[in-house]
Amino acid sequence: MLSSARTFALQPLWILRARNGLRAFATHATTPTSTPASTSLTSGNTVIASASTAVDGPLRPHLNIPVDPNHGLWAFFRRKEVDGKVSHETLEPADIVNDNSGRSWKAVELRRKSFKDLHTLWYVLMRERNLLVTQNEEARRHKIPLEMLATQNKLLRCRKSMARIKYVINERRLAYEKATQAYNKQREADLAGEQKLIQAEQEENVAKAEAMAKAQEAARRKEAGETQTAARLAGAGIFETVGSESSVLRTEDLKNKS
Structure with a gap:
């Protein structure tokens, strides 16, 4: 078993x-x-x-x-x-005299970089971190104290630089969001102003159309009233002519009879 x-x-x-x-x-x-x-x-x-x-x-x-x-x-x-x-x-031993690895990047320096430069620098630092971590793992495998290597300070500088890159990119993101919000507010205000102008113009056109319709209706009524008045006057004139003729005929008849 x-x-x-x-x-x-x-x-x-x-x-x-x-x-x-x-x-x-x-x-x-x-x-x-x-x-x-x-x-x-x-x-x-x-x-x-x-x-x-x-x-x-x-x-x-x-x-x-x-x-x-x-x-x-x-x-x-x-x-x-x-x-x-x-x-x-x-494996790289710690060499204080000939160590020319430099310092970490500052945020003031990174703010001058473009997005492409920051992207490239991020991957360069990531590659360096992978290299240093590989050296740490190799030292651990050989049971070598990490104090004998130059990886710890370099790793710290890489981490600081990468953290500052993230900080600068976050600053740009916040600035972009703030600018976008300001643009949207301004755009909404402009659209509201344009909408008010359009509405006022429409109301003015409606008022003009109503005034024109009222004027046309008044003119039509006036014309119709004048036509009716003329017809009435014409009718009254006909009746007066007929009455005068009949009175003349009656007067002549009376004269003839006498």
């Missing part, structure tokens, strides 16, 4: 090792490189860690495995070129 359980427990480890063996070929290339990586850190006269000292050949001469010199994973290691020979260091 115990043997079967032990076999079952060891099987995932074998699978894991096989997978790790496959992952070891991630940086393989078709052409070998003549720039082997180097890992070295000295404290006094004691060598803490060292890698292959081969001048030419692949990363692992005993395995004869070619490595792509332009692979992206090399960005996790510090690239140094001495006398035309390129090497990648996985």
Whole structure:
């Protein structure tokens, strides 16, 4: 029973090792490189860690495995070129005299940068942080105290710079939102003013149309009244003419009878 359980427990480890063996070929290339990586850190006269000292050949001469010199994973290691020979260091000792890493970026300096520059600088700092964290992990693996490395101060400067980039971008975001709100308020005020002008113009047009309609109605009524008056006058004149003629005829008849 115990043997079967032990076999079952060891099987995932074998699978894991096989997978790790496959992952070891991630940086393989078709052409070998003549720039082997180097890992070295000295404290006094004691060598803490060292890698292959081969001048030419692949990363692992005993395995004869070619490595792509332009692979992206090399960005996790510090690239140094001495006398035309390129090497990648996985550990950097603290060197106060020759440490030219500079200082963190200030917010005043970052405010002068464009969005593109801030975006580029953010990823440069992120790449540097990844490199420094890789060195810390390598030191932990070799049981090297982090005080012997120059990574802590550099990590702090990177974090400060990235925090200030976020602060500057947040300032721009707040300024943009404030400007947008002011623009929207001004636009609403302008639209309200235009709407009032349009409404006043419409009311004026309606008033003019009503006044014109009333004037036309008054003119029509006046014309109709004049027509009726003329008809009445004409009718009255006809009756008077007929009456006068009848009176004349009566007078003539009376004269004839007499």
